[in-house]
Amino acid sequence: MSKHVAAATAGTASLDADDETPSQGGxxxxxxxxxxxxxxxxxxxFIFVILTTLVVTVADLAIGAGPLEIAEGFGSGFWSLIPFTMQMAMVAITGYVVASSPPCTRLIAKLASVPGTGPQAVAWVAFVSMASSYLNWALSLVxxxxxxxxxxxxxxxxxxxRAASAAAYLxxxxxxxxxxxSSSAMLQANALSLPKSISEISGVIPLSETIFLWQSVVLYFVLMIMSILVFYFASPRGHHVKTAEDMGVDVRSEMATEQAPSRPGDWxxxxxxxxxxxxLLAVGYFWGQFSEKGLLATVSSLNNYNFFFLMLGLLLHRNIRSFLVAVTKAVPTAAGVIIQFPFYGAIAxxxxxxxxxDGASISHHLSHLFVSIANGDTFPVIIGIYSSVLGFLVPSGGGKWIIEAPYVLQAAKDMHAHMGWAVQIYNAAEALPNLINPFWMLPLLGIVKLQARDIVGFTFTQxxxxxxxxxxxxxxxxxxxAT
Known part of the structure; x- marks a missing residue:
């Protein structure tokens, strides 16, 4: 990858090496x-989520909801994302623990040795982030x-x-x-987890009709190539560059340090x-999961992902002391997740x-507005915009699909659109607002020790x-x- 980027951008790269203050491209x-x-x-x-909560409160008042009902919705929903909050906190913690182990420190150092210039490094991060996201979104963050x-x-x-951290978010x-x-594609492919309100409209939609469509694969590669190029050319050069040191970030804090026992009880x-x-107990568990559910279902579970990384971190650190020291350093990376995700549960x-x-919620009004103006020709764009709008307010892939699916799939059915592609319209469009919504940024920001404002200028450009x-x-x- 690095060689291709270097070859395609040799002229610009030479500026990085030879010119103290190269000109900035458009x-x-x-x-x-x-x-x-x-x-x-x-x-x-945190201010962002508070302001969003107040905006949604005003919107509820505008549709005629009573103040006490709104307060009840706020309180009852506040803890609804606690399992997911814990999962996301563990994504950041376990990733940090694994990476701070001596073997992973050496492996990541090898990956970091690939690019030769600053802009190439940013493009390389973009590639690694997007390539790993195809396997697992949490893996791409960490x-x-x-x-x-x-x-x-x-x-x-x-x-x-800043640009490299933004590229890690792609x-x-x-x-x-x-x-x-993909939460929605996995949900649609599993008859046991499919709600009746959805199954009655579409039935099971296999992965061959969603993420494995050639159209979906092409879309993935177009986005990857385009994003790598955008971040390469958007990367600051010369005196515009702000390094980790300039941002006040200590990037050596996770380096492993050797320790030794000081008393017999330390054994x-x-x-x-x-x-x-x-x-070994964890290996037995995963063997049973693979045998019963298969590889894809096992690795797509966020609980299994976190469990695997926790056990991997324990193994790679080789002893309990080193492991616990790493956990202590990792916990602050999850602070934003722990305090903010409950507010998103309330917003949802x-x-x-x-x-x-009139007995309808804001999401009901939004869905009917967009579906009512869609037709056979405009369906993909209209539903894509709708998915992006709702995705900005409810940034939860699987949970949001359960809200949207009855409207989106029924509209697709009425317009004789491809059901699987309707799922992919949702998938591609709902990722877009993530680029400016701090919700999903929080685990990454905890790792790179930056604020959302530091990277959102680059992600907004994207x-x-x-x-x-x-x-x-x-x-x-x-x-x-078209069917």
């Missing part, structure tokens, strides 16, 4: 302008964030730390929902025997469960370019799948 100037604005005006992620830190330790790259902002961890903390015994409840004077391309391709490929 994309770099655009991203720089957005970043300057975001650093000055974009609020902290691997991308830790790769950024490893690259930042190579001071000679003069890599913009798996969530561009491609994850087109891959194997239990330093022996590798206890971690191995526990990991206020959007879907609080009803106005949104401006990718949104029209995604909508056009959704429409174009729908024409090849």
């Amino acid at each position: 994309l770099a100037r655009l991203a720089y302008a957005f970043t300057q604005w975001a650093e000055k005006w974009f609020p902290d992620a 691997l991308g964030g830790l790769l950024v830190r490893a690259l930042a330790r190579r001071g000679e790259l003069h890599m913009d730390y 798996g969530l902002g561009s491609t994850w929902a087109l891959g194997l961890s 239990f903390e330093f022996t590798p025997v206890l971690p191995i015994l526990i990991v 409840a206020m959007l879907t469960h609080v009803v106005g004077s 949104l401006l370019i990718s949104a029209p391309v995604v909508m056009f391709l959704l429409w174009l490929f729908a024409e090849t799948l």
